[in-house]
Amino acid sequence: MVEIVPEARLSGGTPHGHDFLGANHGRNERRVWAVIALTVTMMVVEIGSGIAFGSMALVADGLHMSTHAAAMLIAATAYFYARKHLSNSRFTFGTGKFGDLAGFASAVILALIALLIGYESLLRLSNPVPIAFGSAIGVAVVGLVVNLVSAWLLKDDHAHHHHGHAHDHPADGAHGGRDNNLRAAYVHVLADALTSVLAIVALVLGSVYGWLWPDPVMGLVGALVIARWSWGLVRDAGGVLLDYVPPGEDLPDEIRAALGADGDRITDLHVWQVGPGHHAAIVAIRSANPQPLDTYRAKLAHIHDLSHLTLEVDRF
Template sequence: MTPHAAPLHDHVFLGENHARNERRTWLVIALTATMMVAEITAGTIYGSMALLADGWHMSTHASALLITALAYRFARKHARNPRFTFGTGKLGDLAAFGSASVLAIVALLIGWESLVRLRSPVPISFDEAIFVAVIGLVLNLVSAWLLKDDHSHHHGLAHRHAHDHDHGHDHDHDHDQGAAATRAGNRDNNLRAAYLHVLADALTSVLAIAALLAGRSYGWVWLDPVIGIVGALVILSWSWGLLRDSGSVLMDYLPDHEELPSEVRAAIESEHDEIVDLHVWQLGPGHHGVIIALKSTRPEPVAAYRARLGHIDELSHVTVEIHPA
């Protein structure tokens, strides 16, 4: 092969809706930034601290979403960069882990501010605060709708590439690229991070509206910070779930409910073939890699073992190593 010849296959392990999710994330950022400018401008002109506070809150919200959008862009631009050994499919999980950390910090800040206000209540302009909360809720519901993952899937393999290597040790290797998965591994944690950010904002808006209405009607000023603490705990729980799931992908950890290893064993092992070493990990949304080392008393061609795995669509990169017994 000449230095400039094309490789036998690429390692593009991006989610099937990568481009669509990137476009929608940028659209949500545009909506958020527009609302941010409008609230800060109106708050400055009319001297409204509620509008100003929510406007600056929107700026932190837009910054968090920017992590998601830039991760999509970088992963797409460098998808075929050979320096990324297994592609850039995991970049979304790295961004999701960072976003989840930001979400956890926001939850802690909300909780702390609520505790402070519970100890030292501050005057609330109920009508103005309700108006701002309703506007924020509408914007966040629209954003959540745009960012909701519809979990659509492809069935059947989009493409397959295979090549064998002879290393002089009676080993045969096969690399196989497939399409998107139809299980939990198909989840785009990067999109999920953006979705949870806007959902957290929507939750705080709903809770704030309820607390403000009760405060205005019954004088329950204490209810606003109490509900703030409840919202902080819920958001903290969401961020922990996202940290756990994205961190698992980054560490090549398969959850207990993942059945892919047992499916591979069931497909490959027979009276004459025994898997002696098996590694399965996620390469990106809907893409898994697998390395199989097997001992066989009747070794078959690599293509035969590859055919046994043909029904498992989420196997996007397969290496088979055969040791004649």
């Protein structure tokens, strides 16, 4: 006998929605839009001032800010779209993965930025160009301040994945978990802050000693660090998109330990993330003496972050 037990029956027999957005989805969306507003304002001021005062350094940094705002727009759009289509029945497992898709796209953009910075730095090492140290230092300092404020706004309180809620859809919906979309936005502003710091160091050295080489060397260092951050984001967001269970995720072991007892044998198990702090699972069990559904539900009640479950019970 094969019995398919849908998650709705395990959680009391009442159908439910598939809201697998992170606990701080709305707050994170608002913060990303705030950073976009801050960045666009700074961009307009820098480009306007650069044109008015004839400073190419200001114009160049303003144009760089525009790419920064575009990257933030990816994150904001993903938050909006996931929320807007939360009740769309065609997304059968909800819209919680939109953030990971946006995070993956942002990671690819970060990798391209690292390549461009590295390429430009190599060109400047082979063909040094004159630098207006005073103006450039001023621009870098202002950019650093803006990026530090942005980083503070985007800092994720749940940066480390943690378990904290049973699978029965708690009323407060307070699931934790890493939000790769917010993380991608945070890494973008962190990368900008890093390049500002390295630029300030290189420019100060150049203004004191007259050296031109520290600027491209610091650019290469920044490119390598940004590339490393990009790879980490590609790996984590890509893993979620491909339903990969990372080595540190103990949810499959918890399910096996909870259900693999009393003569029951788990013959198949699938676990995947459907949103920040939300996981789904399909479990196939063979048992000589299948238990009532409430018994299986009780065994799994302590499992954290399990938001959607399907059980298949097969009698020997």
